[in-house]
Amino acid sequence: MKIALVGYGKMGHMLEQTALSLGHSVVTTIDVFAEDAKVKIAAGDTKAMVDAVVASGAEGIIEFTHPASVMDNIKALLPTKIPLVVGTTGWNDKKEEVAALAASCGGTIMTSANFSIGVNVFYKIVEEACRLVNNFEEYDAALWEMHHNQKADSPSGTALDLAKHAMEFLTRKDTIVTNEFKARPKPNEFHVSSTRCGSVPGTHKIFFDSAADTIELTHTARSRQGFASGAVHAVINMKNLLDEGKLQTGKLYGMDDVFPGVF
Ligand SMILES: NC(=O)c1ccc[n+]([C@@H]2O[C@H](COP(=O)([O-])OP(=O)(O)OC[C@H]3O[C@@H](n4cnc5c(N)ncnc54)[C@H](O)[C@@H]3O)[C@@H](O)[C@H]2O)c1
Incomplete structure (x- = not known):
């Protein structure tokens, strides 16, 4: 072509x-x-x-x-x-x-x-994980992303997109919170946090946490x-x-x- x-x-x-x-x-x-x-x-x-x-x-x-x-x-x-x-x-x-x-x-x-093909595949994997976890009230969820120190905005657009995809399937979460907490998070709040450091091209991680265990899914970009x-x-x-x-x-x-x- x-x-x-x-x-x-x-x-x-x-x-x-x-x-x-x-x-x-x-x-x-x-x-x-x-x-x-x-x-x-x-x-x-x-x-x-x-x-x-x-x-x-x-x-x-x-x-x-x-x-x-x-x-x-x-x-x-x-x-x-x-x-x-x-x-x-x-x-x-x-x-x-x-x-x-x-x-x-x-x-x-x-x-x-x-x-990114990998990120779009990751969206689908996260959606499926959220669909499963949605059946078990004992799991909380949160999202974290890290990018290089030249990035001027936070959280990344991808983290926000990912959180929106996740909340379609994890129905007990309906509000993204990106700022610092002044009180205990409410169960419906989905915490999306960011770190800026060095030359990291972009890492996104979702956590599902219960008293018994943690499930972590990570997408790590290596380049553009x-x-x-x-x-x-x-x-x-x-x-x-x-x-x-x-x-x-x-x-x-x-x-x-x-x-x-x-x-
Ligand atoms: N959607 C995605 O997956 C994705 C991924 C990476 C980057 N981006 C976006 O793509 C854009 C470009 O990223 P980049 O890293 O290549 O930036 P860059 O600054 O390296 O390159 C942009 C180029 O566009 C040229 N340019 C600006 N205006 C132009 C015009 N009117 N006509 C022709 N050329 C013009 C500039 O001279 C420059 O060489 C940014 O907005 C970035 O956020 C999107």
């Missing part, structure tokens, strides 16, 4: 390596700063970006740029109708607008706050490779499912749509 990469930073480079290693071709790389990008455009010049994507003959686009650019990029790229995978975060509150735009122009887009792998598989699957008529054009999709029966 011919893939265009919009944004040729840390993720862009990893996406290129991953796509090539899976036997696909990267027909263009587009960036506003990266000197090694095939096409360098001026910031905000979405016409140049679209022209470069279309000229490359790309059959799929993967966008990992910056939260400040992502909406303009989506608006410009959707009308090309080339399947578009967006990894850039920070536009969660604009999803309805993007879905309406896709419907009006017939473009097809897919996104996920976390493309998992994100790249998930995003490349997502664009390939989306194109194939569209060609087979199993996905419709003009829609905004998520992981469960492009990995049907898996996530």
Whole structure:
């Protein structure tokens, strides 16, 4: 498959390596700063970006740029109708607008706050564990995450997502608490705590604790490779499912749509 990469930073480079290693071709790389990008455009010049994507003959686009650019990029790229995978975060509150735009122009887009295959598998494992533990009142649950000391926010978006997934199945928990406690936690409160240290790429752990024992499930990221792998598989699957008529054009999709029966 011919893939265009919009944004040729840390993720862009990893996406290129991953796509090539899976036997696909990267027909263009587009960036506003990266000197090694095939096409360098001026910031905000979405016409140049679209022209470069279309000229490359790309059959799929993967966008990992910056939260400040992502909406303009989506608006410009959707009308090309080339399947578009967006990894850039920070536009969660604009999803309805993007879905309406896709419907009006017939473009097809897919996104996920976390493309890591391992993390998405972990969500499913945690859901199943919560479903089992839900039968036994004696188990409490909590979530902990650790990331490098350059990360500016806490808890991680993944920890919050994980907690929401968990609470769908662990029905006695309905409130996420991330701040310090001034009183004993209530049984319905789900404590999500964070640690920042060194270069840790990202660790998420869920605890189920009873008087008799503790069950711990951990996902440990080793690098950003998992994100790249998930995003490349997502664009390939989306194109194939569209060609087979199993996905419709003009829609905004998520992981469960492009990995049907898996996530
Ligand atoms: N969804 C996920 O699973 C996931 C995983 C990792 C990173 N991300 C997100 O992806 C984004 C990029 O991450 P990164 O680590 O590659 O960042 P990065 O800073 O290393 O690279 C971003 C690149 O985009 C370029 N860029 C910015 N605006 C652009 C525009 N309008 N057109 C073309 N290029 C543009 C920058 O010059 C830079 O080279 C961030 O928002 C990050 O949070 C998401």
